[in-house]
Structure formats: C-alpha cells, structure tokens
Amino acid sequence: MRAAGDGQLWVARAPGIIAGLSLSAAGNGFWLSGLFVDPQWRRQGTAGRLIEAALAQAGGPTWLFCHPDLAAFYQRLGFASAGHLPEALAGRLLRYQRSKRLVALQWGQSSLESSPGNSTSV
DSSP: OOOOTTSEEEEEESSSEEEEEEEEEETTEEEEEEEEEOGGGTTTTHHHHHHHHHHHHHOSOEEEEEOGGGHHHHHHTTOEEOSEEEHHHHHHHHHHTTTSOOEEEEESSOHHHHOGGGEEEO
16 A cells, blocks of 8 residues: 555554555545555455545545446445546546556545536546
8 A cells, every 4th residue: 555645544453454545635625545455354344434434534525546346346335436536636547547447436526516617527
C-alpha cells in the first residue's frame, strides 16, 4: 500500500494493523487510494467497515480508481460510476489508463452538482 503524503490515513486493528487506506483532498471531496487488507482478514467485511468509517468522517464526495473486476465490491458499498471527476483526478486517471485497466467510481455528491465550473467529463 502506498499512502499519499498529504492524505488522511485510516487503519483497522485487531489488535495489530490489519487494513489501511488513504483519503486525499481532491476537488471539493476526497480521493480514496491505497486500500490494503491483510490476506488473513479478507472476505470478512474488514475493508467495507474501514471504508464506511472513513467516508462517514470525510464529509464530501469521494472518488476512487479500481480494476473493473473490483467495481462490484465498491458498488455494494454505495459507489457508482463517476460521470465527472475533479480536473486533477481526470488527468491522473488518463495517465494511469495508459498502462492499466481502471474505472473511476464515486460515492456521495457529484462534483458537477456542487461545483459546476470545476469538473471534467471522462
């Protein structure tokens, strides 16, 4: 897991660290990146509970990029396809998509609705 230097780091413990994620400021919301769960704790709801706790505190829309095979997991947590991304994330996604299959997902309020002139369609 690589955490952003300016990100909020979230961890789950039992009693040691078993999962972590990073939330970084993006547009009028957050970018969720670096999600990792210890293999022994996968498929037990650990990632979902950690994401839900982080999003409850974030207080704004949250975007993430994932491999298409993981989209259903995030959709069960309330994420949907992102029609619009903050400009910085849209550019980053285009760069990443040159070498990886990724989709952009969003949870919460649309950046287009809250900041009409500050969104980029992807």
